[in-house]
Amino acid sequence: MExxxxxxxxxxxxxxxxxxxxxxxxxxxxxxxxxxxxxxxADLLAEKRVADTSQRVYERRMAEIDEGHLYTDEKYVARxxxxxxxxxxxxxxxxxxxxxxxxxxxxxxxxxFRRDPLGNLFPAIDPTFIVGVLFSLLIFMLxxxxxxxERELGTLKLLLSSPISRDRIMVAKWLGAFISVLIxxxxxAAIVVLVLLLTRGITIGESDWARIGAVLAIGVLYMAxxxxxxxxxSVLFRSSAAGILSLxxxxxxxxxxxxxLSTPIAYLLVDPPSVQQLTExxxxxxxxxxxxxxxxxxxxxxxxxxxxxxxxxxxxxxERWAMYRAMQRVDHERIAKGxxxxxxxxxxxxRYERNVDRLMxxxxxxxPYGCMQNACVTLAGTDMxxxxxxxxxxxxxxxxxxxxxxxxxxxxxxWNFPAARGPRYRVRREPVASAFGxxxxxxxxxxxxxxxxxxxxxxxxxxxDPT
Amino acid sequence: MLLTCVRKEIxxxxxxxxxxxxxxxxxxLTLAATAVRTSIYRxxxxxxxxxxxxxxxxxxxxxxxxxxxxxxxxxxxPPNPLAIFAGGLENEITRxxxxxxxxxxxxxxxxxxNASFRYFLDIDLILVVNIVGSLLALMLVFDGICGEREQGTxxxxxxxxxxxxxxxxxxxxxxxxxxxLPLLLAWGFSLAYVVGxxxxxxxxxxxxxxxxxxxxxxxxxxxxxxLGIALSSWVRDSASAMAGGVFxxxxxxxxxxxxxxxxxxxxxxxxxxxxxxxxxxxxxxTIEKEDMPKWREEMTAAKEYDDQQQLWRMLVHMVDEECxxxxxxxxxxxxxxxxxxxxxxxxxxxxxxxxxxxxxATHCAGTGAEDFLHALSEVEAYGRRFxxxxxxxxxxxxxxxxxxxxxxxxxxxxxxxxxxxxxxxxAVNACWLDVVWLAGSMVVLFLGAVVGFMRYDAR
Numbered sequence: 001m002e003x004x005x006x007x008x009x010x011x012x013x014x015x016x017x018x019x020x021x022x023x024x025x026x027x028x029x030x031x032x033x034x035x036x037x038x039x040x041x042a043d044l045l046a047e048k049r050v051a052d053t054s055q056r057v058y059e060r061r062m063a064e065i066d067e068g069h070l071y072t073d074e075k076y077v078a079r080x081x082x083x084x085x086x087x088x089x090x091x092x093x094x095x096x097x098x099x100x101x102x103x104x105x106x107x108x109x110x111x112x113f114r115r116d117p118l119g120n121l122f123p124a125i126d127p128t129f130i131v132g133v134l135f136s137l138l139i140f141m142l143x144x145x146x147x148x149x150e151r152e153l154g155t156l157k158l159l160l161s162s163p164i165s166r167d168r169i170m171v172a173k174w175l176g177a178f179i180s181v182l183i184x185x186x187x188x189a190a191i192v193v194l195v196l197l198l199t200r201g202i203t204i205g206e207s208d209w210a211r212i213g214a215v216l217a218i219g220v221l222y223m224a225x226x227x228x229x230x231x232x233x234s235v236l237f238r239s240s241a242a243g244i245l246s247l248x249x250x251x252x253x254x255x256x257x258x259x260x261l262s263t264p265i266a267y268l269l270v271d272p273p274s275v276q277q278l279t280e281x282x283x284x285x286x287x288x289x290x291x292x293x294x295x296x297x298x299x300x301x302x303x304x305x306x307x308x309x310x311x312x313x314x315x316x317x318x319e320r321w322a323m324y325r326a327m328q329r330v331d332h333e334r335i336a337k338g339x340x341x342x343x344x345x346x347x348x349x350x351r352y353e354r355n356v357d358r359l360m361x362x363x364x365x366x367x368p369y370g371c372m373q374n375a376c377v378t379l380a381g382t383d384m385x386x387x388x389x390x391x392x393x394x395x396x397x398x399x400x401x402x403x404x405x406x407x408x409x410x411x412x413x414x415w416n417f418p419a420a421r422g423p424r425y426r427v428r429r430e431p432v433a434s435a436f437g438x439x440x441x442x443x444x445x446x447x448x449x450x451x452x453x454x455x456x457x458x459x460x461x462x463x464x465d466p467t
Numbered sequence: 468m469l470l471t472c473v474r475k476e477i478x479x480x481x482x483x484x485x486x487x488x489x490x491x492x493x494x495x496l497t498l499a500a501t502a503v504r505t506s507i508y509r510x511x512x513x514x515x516x517x518x519x520x521x522x523x524x525x526x527x528x529x530x531x532x533x534x535x536x537x538x539x540x541x542x543x544x545p546p547n548p549l550a551i552f553a554g555g556l557e558n559e560i561t562r563x564x565x566x567x568x569x570x571x572x573x574x575x576x577x578x579x580x581n582a583s584f585r586y587f588l589d590i591d592l593i594l595v596v597n598i599v600g601s602l603l604a605l606m607l608v609f610d611g612i613c614g615e616r617e618q619g620t621x622x623x624x625x626x627x628x629x630x631x632x633x634x635x636x637x638x639x640x641x642x643x644x645x646x647x648l649p650l651l652l653a654w655g656f657s658l659a660y661v662v663g664x665x666x667x668x669x670x671x672x673x674x675x676x677x678x679x680x681x682x683x684x685x686x687x688x689x690x691x692x693x694l695g696i697a698l699s700s701w702v703r704d705s706a707s708a709m710a711g712g713v714f715x716x717x718x719x720x721x722x723x724x725x726x727x728x729x730x731x732x733x734x735x736x737x738x739x740x741x742x743x744x745x746x747x748x749x750x751x752x753t754i755e756k757e758d759m760p761k762w763r764e765e766m767t768a769a770k771e772y773d774d775q776q777q778l779w780r781m782l783v784h785m786v787d788e789e790c791x792x793x794x795x796x797x798x799x800x801x802x803x804x805x806x807x808x809x810x811x812x813x814x815x816x817x818x819x820x821x822x823x824x825x826x827x828a829t830h831c832a833g834t835g836a837e838d839f840l841h842a843l844s845e846v847e848a849y850g851r852r853f854x855x856x857x858x859x860x861x862x863x864x865x866x867x868x869x870x871x872x873x874x875x876x877x878x879x880x881x882x883x884x885x886x887x888x889x890x891x892x893x894a895v896n897a898c899w900l901d902v903v904w905l906a907g908s909m910v911v912l913f914l915g916a917v918v919g920f921m922r923y924d925a926r
Contacts, residue, residue, distance in 0.1 A: 021706050021709075021710045024711070032717065039730075046732060050739050053739070054740075054741030057741045074570055090586055091582030095585075096577075110573060111574040111576070112740045113559075114798075115805060116731075117556055117559045119725070120556060121825050121826075122821075123588050123725065125721060125725045134717055141713060241484075241485070245484060245485055249488055252599045257499065259586075259587040260589070260594075261499060261503055263581070263584050263586070267507070268503070274578070275563075275576045275580055276518035277514065277518070279541070280524075280525055284524070288528075313774075324776070356581050357581065370587075373586055383586075
């Protein structure tokens with residue numbers, strides 16, 4: 001009997017492959033997936049070149065800062081590029097590219113205005129979008145009449161009158177359709193992986209390959225879920241026209257609209273403080289009157305100590321510069337005092353952003369595409385947590401840089417300041433296992449949805465009236 | 468006879484399950500998108516109003532000129548109510564800009580800065596029409612001709628006394644009318660929500676812009692209706708018509724508009740800010756090495772200072788001023804590259820009707836590419852005015868006695884930022900080509916449908 005299932009599966013696959021509708025879909029899927037992946041890859045290489053160049057420029061500037069301008073000169077870091085963003089762009093879609101490093105500024109990436117933002121007018125066609133939105137539509141188009149179409153043609157009752165049990169027929173239909181839709185997906189994925197292996201220009205480490213593999217596997221799971229939904233609709237509706245209409249309704253509401261609405265709804269429900277409010281609070285915190293008084297007293301005291309009863313005109317050039325630098329160090333201490341307030345504001349913003357992200361994920365889980373997208377951006381490392389990890393890296397870099405400066409100044413004095421030997425900017429990426437853990441709920445919901453709809457299709461087919 | 472045929476077609480569409488679906492989806496999704504975006508707009512409007520006072524308070528708290536050098540002033544464009552319908556580049560246009568002494572101007576965070584906003588589509592009414600509306604229009608009519616042929620009713624219809632041109636015209640007119648109904652209702656409900664709940668006041672200008680948006684939506688959806696009926700009249704079976712329609716839709720709506728901006732990144736590059744920073748540093752270094760020693764000598768000889776600190780600050784100020792003067796051509800060059808790329812982007816992406824529609828709709832709403840360029844030019848112009856005033860103020864302060872040299876600047880010293888948006892005439896000028904292209908393509912497709920049907924073999 002197992003041979004019978006294999007024969008049925010083979011029949012289903014051949015039916016699909018020889019169908020003109022499938023051929024068009026096969027071609028469209030392959031071209032779109034491969035095309036979007038390669039374009040995203042080319043874009044990734046270009047972004048990496050710009051990011052690397054920018055970071056070198058910023059590091060050179062940092063190395064050339066003299067002691068007098070440690071706290072005041074503009075010091076930047078460039079946003080690093082994530083190799084896996086070519087598969088799931090997520091938060092890396094047109095992000096802000098540089099962060100200002102300093103006590104008095106929030107360690108967030110901010111924007112450039114002199115740039116082309118036109119890509120924001122259209123949806124980003126990364127492979128996750130192609131699979132999530134387009135492949136789902138194409139699967140609906142292919143499978144909507146898998147059962148209802150056979151019923152309309154009259155071949156279903158012939159099939160059911162054969163000695164093959166209904167459960168085997170259903171399993172064969174599902175597997176046959178699944179293998180048929182997997183063919184273009186796996187073909188496309190193989191082409192893209194081959195190009196990645198053969199092309200130089202970016203280093204894709206083991207953990208990145210693991211992430212890419214996971215994202216591709218989620219795509220397979222998603223297609224299985226969409227297939228189960230299509231098959232269930234095909235079984236439940238007697239006419240294929242009604243079936244395709246229902247699937248279009250599902251596509252437009254559950255696949256397109258619901259995930260798109262999830263973030264704005266979460267944002268409105270969490271109601272974070274506005275960006276303007278946060279920015280002004282940070283700008284004001286370091287200007288509080290208490291700090292002003294502390295500074296005035298400190299500077300006056302330092303000046304008196306350095307003058308030691310003399311007039312400023314009596315000081316030599318070297319003594320005068322030493323006095324100015326001592327007064328400057330008092331100002332630097334004032335800046336450090338104000339930094340705590342900045343840190344607490346940013347921590348508050350981070351809490352709100354995490355809450356928006358969490359609520360958005362819960363709402364988006366109502367949609368298989370929402371689950372898939374959230375799982376993919378988590379596994380690819382292009383989600384909110386990556387943004388927060390970069391923010392944390394900026395803050396850590398700022399603290400270690402200031403600490404290095406202070407230690408070196410105390411040991412070596414202000415001349416020939418070895419800023420080039422300071423700490424390097426590094427972003428710690430989340431381990432793959434941890435990303436899997438965070439993506440597990442979305443993967444679980446996808447699995448559950450797929451099982452539920454398959455069981456619905458299965459149960460309905462067992463009771464279906466073929467006439 | 469035409470009217471009878473039109474009536475018959477209207478009834479057959481309206482009584483179909485398919486039309487019910489199109490109707491409910493379009494109205495439901497547009498209302499949901501409008502409701503959400505109206506709430507976001509109200510929040511942003513309140514935040515903007517509050518921020519004006521907050522920024523003034525910050526300015527009053529600054530206690531010396533050093534503080535101003537790091538805090539500076541912040542300017543921002545107020546939120547646009549029509550962004551509720553067509554978000555476009557509103558998130559970019561309404562970014563704040565910080566001008567602080569000699570520091571390079573800093574563009575602030577996006578108002579909707581959470582990374583989660585970038586995972587999915589940015590939903591608004593125009594997106595619903597762009598993606599869902601176009602697909603539904605195609606699905607409504609893809610089997611209008613070939614489906615009737617498969618059912619056998621076409622040959623019966625054509626065997627009657629009704630000429631072919633009347634049949635196809637009636638299908639076209641009826642289809643356009645029944646597509647217009649859910650769109651107009653969707654717009655009507657959305658407008659009522661925005662005015663009633665959102666508190667938006669529709670003055671004459673806004674009303675004209677909204678009328679343009681409605682007209683554009685109708686033309687755009689009609690384009691895909693025309694594509695569907697053209698496919699149907701040239702293809703023999705409905706399955707092929709559907710496959711071809713979906714394929715064409717995917718390419719025109721999803722692929723082409725996205726490919727062009729990515730391709731243009733290579734073909735029309737814009738210099739990154741790090742490169743401009745490097746150039747600015749090089750200019751500064753040259754001035755410090757070559758000009759600063761000369762100025763120091765001249766000032767020392769003319770005894771133009773009271774103390775060493777004043778001398779040093781005046782020299783630094785002169786270096787800054789000269790640096791700004793020499794760097795300005797580079798800034799203009801960078802902006803010119805941005806303008807070139809944006810305009811080239813639009814010209815090429817117009818191949819896609821979806822891109823044409825989005826460009827035209829966002830221009831009508833005031834959130835389009837030209838609006839962004841206008842905002843960019845206003846911010847650049849303000850930056851130049853700010854630097855002029857800052858240099859004047861700094862020169863005047865540096866000439867003061869030591870005790871008052873670093874006293875804070877007067878809070879009303881700075882030029883006001885009074886942003887303007889493009890007028891309706893300018894918006895129409897920016898999008899007339901898109902409108903003509905969409906309408907023209909639609910007419911060509913209808914003609915194609917008519918020609919196809921006139922030659923159609925009904926057997």
